Amino acid sequence: MELASCPICGKLYMKSAIEMCPKCLAEKEENEETIAEYVRTHHRCTIEEVHKVTGIKEIVIYRMIESGHLQECENLYYPCDQCKKIINKGRLCKTCMESFLDQVKEMKSKDENVEKRKNEYQSAGMYTKKYDNY
Numbered sequence: 001m002e003l004a005s006c007p008i009c010g011k012l013y014m015k016s017a018i019e020m021c022p023k024c025l026a027e028k029e030e031n032e033e034t035i036a037e038y039v040r041t042h043h044r045c046t047i048e049e050v051h052k053v054t055g056i057k058e059i060v061i062y063r064m065i066e067s068g069h070l071q072e073c074e075n076l077y078y079p080c081d082q083c084k085k086i087i088n089k090g091r092l093c094k095t096c097m098e099s100f101l102d103q104v105k106e107m108k109s110k111d112e113n114v115e116k117r118k119n120e121y122q123s124a125g126m127y128t129k130k131y132d133n134y
């Protein structure tokens with residue numbers, strides 16, 4: 001049997017398919033149950049609210065949402081990564097997502113422009129060369 005140190009508390013434990021020691025696993029499961037229970041009974045609650053009421057770290061709640069554990073609770077609202085508007089899907093709100101996509105598009109078209117100019121410049125250079133040869 002193999003020993004591993006728990007990524008949460010650092011204690012050694014018998015390595016298994018589970019990535020943490022039994023104590024932390026029990027704690028995690030308990031936390032998740034508490035979160036799920038709170039969300040079930042308090043629709044439209046935010047992560048901040050769950051955190052304040054239950055005392056469970058926000059990162060634990062985020063992880064639960066990300067891993068799909070709170071999928072049945074569509075009413076869990078949390079702030080957008082950018083503007084802090086309250087959302088319940090993804091990391092960005094619709095507005096921030098759109099402006100993000102716009103930025104990506106703009107960057108791409110800038111790249112394309114540079115590429116186009118470079119090509120123009122190079123072919124122009126080639127023409128001059130050609131003419132020089134004549």
Ligand SMILES: [Zn+2]
Pocket residue numbers: 006007008009010011020021022023024025
């Ligand atoms: Zn542990």
Ligand SMILES: [Zn+2]
Pocket residue numbers: 080081082083084085092093094095096097
């Ligand atoms: Zn936003």
